[in-house]
Amino acid sequence: MRMLIKRLVSTHNISFVRLSALRFSSSDAQKKPEEAAKGEDKPDDIKKNIVVEKYGGITTINIDRQKTRNSLDEDTLREMEVAIDAFDKDDEAKVLVFNGEGGSFCSGFDMDEMGTKGYNTLKDAARRLLRRPLCDKPTIAAVKGFAVAEGFELALACDLRVIEDTAVLGCSGRRFGVPSSLFGGRRLTSLIGLSQALDLLMTGRLISGVEANQKGLAAKVTATGTALGESIKLAKSLVKFPQSALMMDKLAAVNSQLNPNSDESMRDEAIMQSLLGTALEDIKEGVKKFQDGIGKHGKFYKLTEVPLQDWELENSVEETVVKLGDDEKAPDGKAPK
Known part of the structure; x- marks a missing residue:
């Protein structure tokens, strides 16, 4: 293996x-x-x-x-x-x-x-x-x-x-x-x-x-x-994701289930506050990426300059096909615009 x-x-x-x-x-x-x-x-x-x-x-x-x-x-x-x-x-x-x-x-x-x-x-x-x-x-x-x-x-x-x-x-x-x-x-x-x-x-x-x-x-x-x-x-x-925000969200989720009103919950809250400074820098960079067109339209691939391989894109690209029934077509037989 x-x-x-x-x-x-x-x-x-x-x-x-x-x-x-x-x-x-x-x-x-x-x-x-x-x-x-x-x-x-x-x-x-x-x-x-x-x-x-x-x-x-x-x-x-x-x-x-x-x-x-x-x-x-x-x-x-x-x-x-x-x-x-x-x-x-x-x-x-x-x-x-x-x-x-x-x-x-x-x-x-x-x-x-x-x-x-x-x-x-x-x-x-x-x-x-x-x-x-x-x-x-x-x-x-x-x-x-x-x-x-x-x-x-x-x-x-x-x-x-x-x-x-x-x-x-x-x-x-x-x-x-x-x-x-x-x-x-x-x-x-x-x-x-x-x-x-x-x-x-x-x-x-x-x-x-x-x-x-x-x-x-x-x-x-x-x-x-x-x-x-x-x-x-x-x-x-x-x-590939900015790590500070990822860890903050993870700790918040864990606190809600495992550490309510506990010493460990307080420890995790302190960690989240310490991560906030780095997260704010990541947010600035994320906004700039969005403005440059990276990650728009719900895309989770090509978030960095590192090219992704075909096997990574297999689970990243999703296509949705909507089929209309006959009763939903326009009088001329074409799908409505």
Whole structure:
């Protein structure tokens, strides 16, 4: 799949940078006694459970624990926290895409490690995923295979979800008495309503990608094997917009559903105010573009000087054909002007 994305990206002139793709054996991850005493890690001593990649302004975090269907252990959760914080601080990074390597998105907390270290250890390691919204910048989940338990909640935490039709989603932790750990109940209810959310939360019933789309969870439902590619395509469509106004509107929407009258709501209001200065500059530039004829008549393509490819224009150009019945034609048999 990654090779296909590389071809897609190279075809459309997006720079590609791999940030972390090294794998280390568990024996290499052991600290030397003197290093452990100092509390310092060398890069080569850290076992990587995620792969971070960049495609221009798009960053992907790929969970790579395929033997356990990309379950989340303590190390993986802490690596994700570092990667998300780095994305937040990167001015060049605009959209974050979560993906699972192999055939699944994420199967939730690692149950074996939960048995060893306890639920609270994993919950504490996942504290960065509790933020609402997960990031101020746009986030997308490329959902395939299993997205269950906390993996389902991770997908719900993202702003948009591209879901394969054969994906399996749901609150599978119900079987083992594990509650929603990442505000899954609140997020699910805000997305699909109380009645449907209770059905999934209380029964633990698993649903397909098709049903998830019918319930309104998917920004797009797609064929098996295409979630990551479609997510990159969707992310690229977001990168082209001025980002300050986009983030302000996103935060306003999230506040209305997830953070009413809360400390996080106040934090987001402060962020929106800080974004307003940049948004005003974007507005000035937008007005000038409109006056020059860019973006008129509802066009969402050719908003920048960067030429778009045919595959981008496929979903951008829409034609409406109006057919008139015989009773709507003029007496001379011609359509009225």
